[in-house]
Amino acid sequence: MSHEDEQLLALALEVAREGGALVERMRREGVSVADTKSSQVDIVTAADRACEDLVRARVLAARPDDGVVGEEGDDVRGSSGVRWVVDPIDGTVNYLYGLPHWAVSVAAARGDEVVAGVVLAPALGVTYTAVRGGGAFRDGSPLQVREPVEVAQSLVATGFSYSPEVRARQGRAVARLLARVRDVRRMGSCALDLCGVAEGSLDGYVEEGPHWWDHAAGALVAQEAGAVVEVTRGPALDLVRAAPRGAWDQFAALVEECGFLEAST
Numbered sequence: 001m002s003h004e005d006e007q008l009l010a011l012a013l014e015v016a017r018e019g020g021a022l023v024e025r026m027r028r029e030g031v032s033v034a035d036t037k038s039s040q041v042d043i044v045t046a047a048d049r050a051c052e053d054l055v056r057a058r059v060l061a062a063r064p065d066d067g068v069v070g071e072e073g074d075d076v077r078g079s080s081g082v083r084w085v086v087d088p089i090d091g092t093v094n095y096l097y098g099l100p101h102w103a104v105s106v107a108a109a110r111g112d113e114v115v116a117g118v119v120l121a122p123a124l125g126v127t128y129t130a131v132r133g134g135g136a137f138r139d140g141s142p143l144q145v146r147e148p149v150e151v152a153q154s155l156v157a158t159g160f161s162y163s164p165e166v167r168a169r170q171g172r173a174v175a176r177l178l179a180r181v182r183d184v185r186r187m188g189s190c191a192l193d194l195c196g197v198a199e200g201s202l203d204g205y206v207e208e209g210p211h212w213w214d215h216a217a218g219a220l221v222a223q224e225a226g227a228v229v230e231v232t233r234g235p236a237l238d239l240v241r242a243a244p245r246g247a248w249d250q251f252a253a254l255v256e257e258c259g260f261l262e263a264s265t
């Protein structure tokens with residue numbers, strides 16, 4: 001864990017807190033859909049845009065040579081080698097409906113390797129942080145994944161794309177998974193699902209289609225808490241899988257048997 005990575009985490013935390021406070025304030029004033037994106041259920045609110053603008057501005061004011069990639073804006077190339085990966089609200093549909101499961105996700109990467117990450121969930125009142133090689137924390141307390149269990153006893157989170165065609169495939173794979181595990185959860189935030197694996201409130205997470213901004217910070221939190229997180233690149237979509245290290249082989253094989261990998265490759 002380098003001193004610079006700790007500084008990146010401190011900045012990530014500062015901007016995520018500011019972004020989270022802004023999004024909370026905007027929620028109290030009333031949330032409405034500002035636009036739709038890939039499909040009519042893929043929404044963006046004014047708060048998504050305002051939060052990303054704030055995070056980008058704060059980060060680049062502090063570190064003008066860095067790059068930034070975020071869900072709601074352009075890919076800004078920097079010259080320092082550090083890239084910020086931002087999802088201003090992960091769980092926008094929950095945010096729209098007044099459900100608490102949403103988070104501001106801010107990560108810093110060197111090249112493709114995430115080195116610091118923050119997942120801040122204002123409505124849940126929790127903040128997850130991690131620096132590569134420095135462990136993972138929830139509100140400052142160290143995190144550890146759950147003891148590995150047989151897959152048949154595992155509680156697994158998943159998520160669905162905004163595309164109806166992709167959803168139909170995902171539904172078939174999830175139906176197979178459901179018959180093989182303790183139960184399945186769909187909570188609506190990839191970042192928080194990964195933090196759930198980190199803190200032991202889930203035994204695994206699998207989803208076809210998340211983007212880098214969805215999983216960058218949460219994956220580091222999970223890895224630093226003792227999980228394996230694998231992103232399998234497909235021609236169109238990536239498959240993201242996470243499970244405690246000791247349960248990884250069984251979990252990865254199960255997901256493959258259920259047809260998740262077929263869907264993304």
Ligand code: IPD
Nearest residue numbers: 089090091092159160188189190
């Ligand atoms: C979504 C959430 C959801 C996942 C979707 C993501 P958004 O992000 O993480 O849990 O299933 O794949 O797109 O749109 O709320 O930022």
Ligand code: CA
Nearest residue numbers: 087090091214
């Ligand atoms: Ca997201």
Ligand code: CA
Nearest residue numbers: 071087089090
């Ligand atoms: Ca988002």
